[in-house]
Amino acid sequence: MSSVTQKKGFGAHVWDYLTTVDHKKIAIMYLAAGTLFFAIAGFEALLMRIQLMFPESTFISAGLFNELLTMHGTTMLFLAATPLLFAFMNAIVPLQIGARDVAFPFLNSLGFWLFFLGAIFLHLSFFLGGAPDAGWTSYASLSLYSPGHGIDFYILGLQISGAGTLISGINFIVTIITMRAPGMTFMRMPLFTWTSLVSSSLILFAFPPLTGGLFLMLVDRMFGANFFDHTMGGNTIIWEHLFWIFGHPEVYILVLPAFGLFSEIIPVFARKRLFGYSSMVFATILIGFLGFMVWAHHMFTVGLGSTANAIFAVATMAIAVPTGMKVFNWILTIWGGSIKVTVPMLYALGFIPSFVAGGVTGVMQATAPLDYQLHDSYFIVAHFHYVIVGGIVTALFGSAHFYWPIMFNRTLNHKLGVLTFWVFFIGFHLTFFLQHFLGLMGMPRRVFTYMGGQGWDLFNFISTIGAMMMGVGVVLLVVDVLLSIKSKPVNKRDYWGDGRSLEWAIETPLPFYNFKQTPLIRGYDPYWIEKEEGNKEGMVYAEPLGEIHMPNNSILPLVMSIGTFIAAFGALYSPWGDQVQAGTATGASPAVSLALIIGGLGLTIACMIIRSVKDDLGFHVTVKEIEKIEADLAHYRATGKKGGNK
Amino acid sequence: MDLNQKFTPQTWPKHPEQATLEGKNKIVGLWIFLASDTVLFASVFATYIALKDHGPAGMTFAAKDLYELPLAFIMTMLLLTSSLTSVYAMYHMKNYNYSGVRTWMGITVLLGLGFLALEIYEFQHYVHIGFGYTQSAFSSAFFTLVGMHGIHVIIGLIWISGLIFRNSKRGLNLYNAPKFFAASLYWHFIDVVWVFIFTVVYLMGVLG
Numbered sequence: 001m002s003s004v005t006q007k008k009g010f011g012a013h014v015w016d017y018l019t020t021v022d023h024k025k026i027a028i029m030y031l032a033a034g035t036l037f038f039a040i041a042g043f044e045a046l047l048m049r050i051q052l053m054f055p056e057s058t059f060i061s062a063g064l065f066n067e068l069l070t071m072h073g074t075t076m077l078f079l080a081a082t083p084l085l086f087a088f089m090n091a092i093v094p095l096q097i098g099a100r101d102v103a104f105p106f107l108n109s110l111g112f113w114l115f116f117l118g119a120i121f122l123h124l125s126f127f128l129g130g131a132p133d134a135g136w137t138s139y140a141s142l143s144l145y146s147p148g149h150g151i152d153f154y155i156l157g158l159q160i161s162g163a164g165t166l167i168s169g170i171n172f173i174v175t176i177i178t179m180r181a182p183g184m185t186f187m188r189m190p191l192f193t194w195t196s197l198v199s200s201s202l203i204l205f206a207f208p209p210l211t212g213g214l215f216l217m218l219v220d221r222m223f224g225a226n227f228f229d230h231t232m233g234g235n236t237i238i239w240e241h242l243f244w245i246f247g248h249p250e251v252y253i254l255v256l257p258a259f260g261l262f263s264e265i266i267p268v269f270a271r272k273r274l275f276g277y278s279s280m281v282f283a284t285i286l287i288g289f290l291g292f293m294v295w296a297h298h299m300f301t302v303g304l305g306s307t308a309n310a311i312f313a314v315a316t317m318a319i320a321v322p323t324g325m326k327v328f329n330w331i332l333t334i335w336g337g338s339i340k341v342t343v344p345m346l347y348a349l350g351f352i353p354s355f356v357a358g359g360v361t362g363v364m365q366a367t368a369p370l371d372y373q374l375h376d377s378y379f380i381v382a383h384f385h386y387v388i389v390g391g392i393v394t395a396l397f398g399s400a401h402f403y404w405p406i407m408f409n410r411t412l413n414h415k416l417g418v419l420t421f422w423v424f425f426i427g428f429h430l431t432f433f434l435q436h437f438l439g440l441m442g443m444p445r446r447v448f449t450y451m452g453g454q455g456w457d458l459f460n461f462i463s464t465i466g467a468m469m470m471g472v473g474v475v476l477l478v479v480d481v482l483l484s485i486k487s488k489p490v491n492k493r494d495y496w497g498d499g500r501s502l503e504w505a506i507e508t509p510l511p512f513y514n515f516k517q518t519p520l521i522r523g524y525d526p527y528w529i530e531k532e533e534g535n536k537e538g539m540v541y542a543e544p545l546g547e548i549h550m551p552n553n554s555i556l557p558l559v560m561s562i563g564t565f566i567a568a569f570g571a572l573y574s575p576w577g578d579q580v581q582a583g584t585a586t587g588a589s590p591a592v593s594l595a596l597i598i599g600g601l602g603l604t605i606a607c608m609i610i611r612s613v614k615d616d617l618g619f620h621v622t623v624k625e626i627e628k629i630e631a632d633l634a635h636y637r638a639t640g641k642k643g644g645n646k
Numbered sequence: 647m648d649l650n651q652k653f654t655p656q657t658w659p660k661h662p663e664q665a666t667l668e669g670k671n672k673i674v675g676l677w678i679f680l681a682s683d684t685v686l687f688a689s690v691f692a693t694y695i696a697l698k699d700h701g702p703a704g705m706t707f708a709a710k711d712l713y714e715l716p717l718a719f720i721m722t723m724l725l726l727t728s729s730l731t732s733v734y735a736m737y738h739m740k741n742y743n744y745s746g747v748r749t750w751m752g753i754t755v756l757l758g759l760g761f762l763a764l765e766i767y768e769f770q771h772y773v774h775i776g777f778g779y780t781q782s783a784f785s786s787a788f789f790t791l792v793g794m795h796g797i798h799v800i801i802g803l804i805w806i807s808g809l810i811f812r813n814s815k816r817g818l819n820l821y822n823a824p825k826f827f828a829a830s831l832y833w834h835f836i837d838v839v840w841v842f843i844f845t846v847v848y849l850m851g852v853l854g
Binding site: 104171207209211213219225227231232233235242609612613615 | 700779
């Protein structure tokens with residue numbers, strides 16, 4: 001029920017979050033988990049930068065450096081950026097389309113717990129004999145022969161969390177297709193919903209190749225199969241193809257929702273309708289489509305032949321066109337607007353030049369002959385950090401400020417936010433701008449140290465200083481978040497005063513059923529239309545006040561995920577594994593290994609059977625209960641006291 | 647949704663699987679899931695094609711000599727027929743005839759079991775002649791592709807028989823109609839994948 005109207009003990013709160021199927025609470029869990037892994041991966045990056053601060057430094061060993069760089073990349077992409085974007089998708093998309101929840105609330109919860117337990121599993125590697133050390137791409141020729149269990153943790157952890165991501169992706173596609181409020185046609189959907197839809201479709205088609213590739217690697221390493229072992233007729237290039245068929249769309253999976261978030265932020269603070277809405281939608285779909293046509297540009301140096309390289313080079317350059325459309329549309333939205341420079345807008349303004357810089361270096365690398373020079377150098381590192389930090393992380397930080405009032409009914413501090421932005425933004429450019437030149441001067445990526453006197457010393461030193469500034473920026477943001485707990489509740493709709501889409505039309509704190517009546521959508525920017533017509537009540541409604549059907553909470557998603565977690569340990573310690581048989585890794589006895597696999601999967605399957613056999617029809621909130629909840633919320637907004645209108 | 651709502655063939659909706667929002671979500675969701683499963687199979691198909699006949703130096707197994715077309719043909723016929731019987735079941739579901747649904751879904755399960763038994767026999771035969779999972783890249787790819795399909799068949803069988811047993815007493819309603827429909831859709835998908843396996847693995851294999 002509504003968290004405002006009932007007082008509960010701590011245990012009840014914990015239980016509530018473990019069993020919740022409410023998209024708003026799952027969003028908060030994604031946000032917390034994503035922030036945790038973001039901090040861990042950021043810390044790993046700092047350790048690497050400190051090691052590279054001076055030539056021939058001995059701060060950390062080569063082996064540990066390999067583990068850190070692998071875990072940094074893997075964690076940032078799979079366990080930080082993805083869940084943080086899912087946090088905003090969960091919190092905002094159902095509100096933007098006027099839905100009470102997502103299409104499959106149970107699967108929403110399952111997706112979160114699978115992701116979270118997969119992530120925990122991966123990180124346990126640090127304590128159980130060493131983390132994966134073959135880079136986030138984990139090329140088979142390297143990872144197949146990596147001693148210990150590190151790579152096994154990578155395979156199984158990503159397999160579990162990848163399943164969670166796929167489930168969430170399917171959920172969002174169905175939600176956006178079937179749950180839109182009356183009048184919310186496709187071409188009236190806010191851009192963030194559009195990009196979430198396209199990004200979820202990319203998840204749908206990109207994650208299965210990863211699942212397939214990881215499975216092949218799993219049976220190769222743990223059960224004696226021979227997909228990548230060339231002495232047995234295998235072929236390691238298969239892994240590279242499968243990985244990049246996933247890996248390249250993954251970039252767009254992350255960056256498209258970031259584009260969507262900026263497309264929400266910019267019109268609000270430029271106080272102008274988004275310029276070129278239809279072309280934005282078209283560009284989003286085109287980027288999603290072309291994203292699947294370009295994976296081999298990561299493999300120009302593999303030797304696929306000049307014809308293949310030429311085709312993939314041209315396809316890659318073609319992506320610059322829809323991306324450029326988007327950049328121009330954002331600029332033209334700002335152009336002539338009545339601009340308010342708030343913290344989210346600062347991030348948006350910082351994003352445009354940073355991302356364009358990252359995009360332009362991308363087109364440089366698309367030129368296959370030049371890529372032979374740039375490949376595996378720091379130029380590549382600089383390029384993808386410009387795209388990911390300049391594009392995605394700025395979007396996440398900006399949207400945190402932007403959507404905090406809706407998600408938490410609190411605000412992040414403006415002054416601290418501005419300070420955070422400048423520290424982080426300057427630190428970011430300091431870190432990565434010089435790395436372009438380090439790459440052009442020949443410094444290879446993924447090396448744990450370098451010789452002095454090659455002209456790299458100063459740039460590496462400055463780069464590390466920049467990384468520390470980024471670290472300070474993140475700490476400032478966390479402080480801001482902690483301070484927000486004690487800040488004054490917002491208790492109103494449309495915190496920024498210029499909200500345009502549906503999520504701003506609803507008063508915070510939100511009741512658990514979102515809109516008490518499904519709103520009627522009368523055009524693009526529906527809330528703006530209502531405001532222009534002088535509607536003080538938010539929206540007009542498509543239905544009379546009536547019973548609301550809501551889903552039941554369930555602990556099964558958590559138990560199912562724990563089942564896969566247990567089974568993963570069984571596979572990890574398989575006595576048939578290559579490394580176990582070679583004596584470089586510990587294995588369990590066949591009985592223990594099989595018992596864990598069968599027991600774990602059995603637990604998961606048992607939960608699935610319970611779920612299908614037990615009818616779960618949800619519950620109905622009666623009109624009387626709705627009126628009581630609304631009255632309690634109004635009482636809370638007016639007096640700040642919980643516990644109802646006595 | 648009221649589970650106790652009684653229907654007659656006259657009041658039963660024309661598309662019972664999409665009569666409720668939950669049902670509609672289930673069907674759309676399953677279609678979308680099948681799209682992603684297609685990509686998973688495509689990846690493994692590509693791997694199989696790349697690794698066909700590849701093994702350690704001096705390997706004597708080749709697809710040309712290994713596969714038995716008559717067996718694969720019988721398996722194909724069993725699975726294709728089971729798809730047809732699940733269509734009959736859906737026909738009866740639309741006419742609000744639960745015993746028809748139960749009978750034809752039951753026959754679907756039996757045919758599926760027949761297919762599975764032949765597949766297990768085939769696998770056992772290959773292992774017996776030395777073509778085990780770890781023998782070569784070719785054997786790993788073959789067992790992974792065909793075995794993955796076999797696991798899909800097992801899941802489908804458990805799913806459909808579970809539905810029959812769970813609903814044997816209470817008959818059809820708007821809550822379980824989408825579930826039957828979804829299971830049948832999944833079963834068709836398995837069938838379509840098998841058509842590709844028959845073509846790519848067996849027919850193209852025998853051609854050499």
